[in-house]
Amino acid sequence: MQIIDGKATSQKVKDEIAAEVTQMKAKGGKTPHLAAILVGNDGGSETYVAAKIKACEYVGFKSSLVRFKDDVSEDELLAKVQELNDDNDIDGFIVQLPLPKHISEQKVTDAVDYRKDVDGFHPQNVGRMSIGSPAFISATPQGIMELIKRYKIETSGKHVVIIGRSNIVGRPMSILLSQKGYPGDATVTVCHSRTANLKEVCLQADIIIAAIGSPEFVKADMVKQGAVVIDVGTTRIKSDTTKSGWKLKGDVAYDQVAPKCSWITPVPGGVGPMTIASLLQNTLKAAKKEIY
């Protein structure tokens, strides 16, 4: 069994981006600029946005943070989105989710200029990804694709079983891995809460991608010897052994599953750290106008 080290890979991606940005600047190019809109004071969102801004600094991007109180109106937020759409210095921006209940997340997502949608949530980017056109791909799927590539995991003709059909992980992974090329050309099965005989389906998998948010859901008796297991779950559970009082649990019962795997991503330190690397990659692509 070998570990797919997302933390180390993320660091490597960030260092590569930093090197490229240094070169771009040396040639007199524009500094890539990522903006983030943060509404309210949700602890998780604060942490994520702070980490994104720190990562921008690390690679040499300019970053801007726009804050709103959680009673901001939808119209005010949409006006700010429009302002960022029109701001030529900003290459890409994100609206940190979740938003307060009185604001439609879909409406806000739709309002972002898809050419600056480095989160890859706009229908235009989702659609282009689906038909195989160049597109901003959202952070988690892109991070998984990057891990598969960098660890040279074979996918062609392999049976990939995806547990979970969410718009941000399961669905895009099923599209990407069944497309032509590498990483892709896999036979892909999408499973979910309505799937009958999940265990039997999983036992056929050469690659399992678990993305349901149910701690330790995937047990050893669901995994074929030699399978690759990618664990997207990150559920916070209470813990007496950590300073914070909680720890992250993946969707895979790691201790019993890992011995059967050829490759496995740990939680934490697997897919999670790749998401910020993906956001930086997308912002760099936006700055270089690689997609649009």
Place this chain on the structure above:
Amino acid sequence: MQIIDGKATSQKVKDEIAAEVTQMKAKGGKTPHLAAILVGNDGGSETYVAAKIKACEYVGFKSSLVRFKDDVSEDELLAKVQELNDDNDIDGFIVQLPLPKHISEQKVTDAVDYRKDVDGFHPQNVGRMSIGSPAFISATPQGIMELIKRYKIETSGKHVVIIGRSNIVGRPMSILLSQKGYPGDATVTVCHSRTANLKEVCLQADIIIAAIGSPEFVKADMVKQGAVVIDVGTTRIKSDTTKSGWKLKGDVAYDQVAPKCSWITPVPGGVGPMTIASLLQNTLKAAKKEIY
């Protein structure tokens, strides 16, 4: 074994639309208006467009046909697309594919206002379909969904195996049937040319959707007793027994497969006739502003 009769169902859908249009007009509403752009003189395209216009007449829609010679420039075509986008009387329009090689089909598809994209090919509609938002769904997948609904084929928890990963059939079917609700909630496997053990995968299927364009590809030994088989293939092959000199062959070896099925779509007379019904449904939705 029972036959899923696409011809009869298509007729029923058309009659329902005709009745609704009569009512709309009686209430003083606007007549739904579909326009089609046809480039060149491809025999297949001529036939399809003629059938679409005839169907418009049947249900009481207004229709417009815009013809270009096959040496039309991309710019001229794009200008016409813009004109139709701006024409308030036109609810929806299609650009009949294929286009001559000197014109980018993707560019033309992208130029269509997605709110008038009744073919459902615009990335915006593909993306919205993928995330489960209201969208124009392209003709063949929507026709298959309609058949499944009208024949009350159970899909929840069923294993659907889709052979083919095209953007116009395989991919959207995999998305639609794995989404929540009905018809959906199925466990969906997408197979294609790189799939290993296709026969074994197909034998697990409660529902097989064959969409590869390879005549009689699906044989009896690939189909489980009692399966539902939906045949999307329509390959023209030479024939001495028809006046036209050719006949349509599906992707399923019908004579040997049908006896094992609970339900099966024939070719011709299965999925094919549903595509025009779908286009009419989308045009009606556009006229009623049901999606956008």
